[in-house]
Amino acid sequence: MKTILQTNVFELPQCIVVFGNFDGVHKGHQLLIEAALNKSKELGIPSALFTFKPHPTFVVMGKPEEDIIFTPEEKKKVVKDLGVDYYIEYPFTMDVANMAAEVFVEEVIYKELHAKYVVVGVDFKFGKGRSGSIPLLEALGRTYGFNVIAFEKLCDHKRVISSTWLRQEIKKGDMEAFKELTGRHFIVLGEVEHGRSIGRTIGFPTANVATAPSKILPPNGVYASYTTVKGIRYKSITNVGPKPASTLDDMVVETYILDFDEMIYGETILIEMTHFLREAYELKSLDHLKSLIQDDLKDLDNYFEKISKV
Numbered sequence: 001m002k003t004i005l006q007t008n009v010f011e012l013p014q015c016i017v018v019f020g021n022f023d024g025v026h027k028g029h030q031l032l033i034e035a036a037l038n039k040s041k042e043l044g045i046p047s048a049l050f051t052f053k054p055h056p057t058f059v060v061m062g063k064p065e066e067d068i069i070f071t072p073e074e075k076k077k078v079v080k081d082l083g084v085d086y087y088i089e090y091p092f093t094m095d096v097a098n099m100a101a102e103v104f105v106e107e108v109i110y111k112e113l114h115a116k117y118v119v120v121g122v123d124f125k126f127g128k129g130r131s132g133s134i135p136l137l138e139a140l141g142r143t144y145g146f147n148v149i150a151f152e153k154l155c156d157h158k159r160v161i162s163s164t165w166l167r168q169e170i171k172k173g174d175m176e177a178f179k180e181l182t183g184r185h186f187i188v189l190g191e192v193e194h195g196r197s198i199g200r201t202i203g204f205p206t207a208n209v210a211t212a213p214s215k216i217l218p219p220n221g222v223y224a225s226y227t228t229v230k231g232i233r234y235k236s237i238t239n240v241g242p243k244p245a246s247t248l249d250d251m252v253v254e255t256y257i258l259d260f261d262e263m264i265y266g267e268t269i270l271i272e273m274t275h276f277l278r279e280a281y282e283l284k285s286l287d288h289l290k291s292l293i294q295d296d297l298k299d300l301d302n303y304f305e306k307i308s309k310v
């Protein structure tokens with residue numbers, strides 16, 4: 001996948017472009033992306049996913065981003081795995097927000113993207129004040145030579161699948177619901193950082209990943225997980241909690257990887273959180289932590305045993 005990041009100066013070959021924020025890349029998003037991939041195969045021209053960074057809502061509100069499901073790197077990884085040819089992370093500024101709908105179509109969709117097909121959700125809005133809607137896009141498509149494919153929202157048990165729904169499930173710690181709505185586990189992708197080096201003294205070293213303050217996390221506590229290091233996926237047990245000794249609201253996601261013994265500071269790892277095991281307890285001592293983790297590992301074993309039978 002070729003990436004075009006944080007620039008509004010680019011020129012693509014004629015392509016099929018799918019538009020959206022795609023936060024969480026849920027099954028509704030995937031429907032649009034798959035439609036673009038299918039058209040791309042059918043016509044033999046590349047597919048492109050166009051997304052904004054930062055999230056337009058926060059730029060317009062003049063607020064820092066919060067409760068973002070996937071960091072840009074996580075989104076990029078998931079989109080790459082789906083097989084998209086071009087990933088465009090377009091810088092969203094107040095200048096872009098103030099572009100008239102017609103100008104956005106001419107300057108970006110026509111002159112930069114060279115779109116042959118534009119794939120969007122039925123509520124897609126574009127241009128200043130979100131004034132441009134599908135009928136305008138279709139009309140401009142006739143002028144600039146592109147077609148529009150607009151998708152109705154996908155439902156699960158009659159409820160519309162949305163990033164908001166995903167956020168609600170993440171906040172409840174329902175990792176299974178996240179999987180149901182996205183087809184994938186909730187992920188944390190990041191670099192392994194140094195902690196207080198306490199883990200190894202009790203026989204349970206943990207690889208620590210500091211998360212972006214804007215990223216939404218499930219409740220503090222312990223989760224069954226998988227961790228991928230250098231392309232190999234291991235079972236692991238993951239703790240979500242506040243970063244020790246930080247005066248900010250920084251969070252750390254730390255994972256003890258089973259059957260693993262390597263120094264991986266600086267390595268980018270992917271943690272997939274599959275199941276909430278327990279909430280965080282107040283620690284009385286290191287022995288207390290050690291015995292908690294020993295019990296957690298039994299629960300983890302039972303969990304993996306149970307899901308292997310499903």
Ligand SMILES: Cc1cc2nc3c(=O)[nH]c(=O)nc-3n(C[C@H](O)[C@H](O)[C@H](O)COP(=O)(O)O)c2cc1C
Binds near residue numbers: 198200206208241281
């Ligand atoms: C499986 C597991 C369970 C944990 N449970 C708790 C807990 O209940 N309460 C808590 O404060 N910290 C908990 N922790 C976090 C530990 O406090 C932390 O991993 C330990 O201090 C090592 O930190 P270090 O990476 O800075 O060396 C847990 C960690 C793991 C891996």
Ligand SMILES: Nc1ncnc2c1ncn2[C@@H]1O[C@H](COP(=O)(O)OP(=O)(O)O)[C@@H](O)[C@H]1O
Binds near residue numbers: 200206257258261
């Ligand atoms: N099984 C394992 N799971 C996680 N990290 C491991 C494991 N084995 C070795 N490590 C290494 O040990 C480091 C964690 O050790 P720890 O004592 O918890 O230190 P820190 O406080 O710096 O995280 C990890 O960052 C990683 O490089």
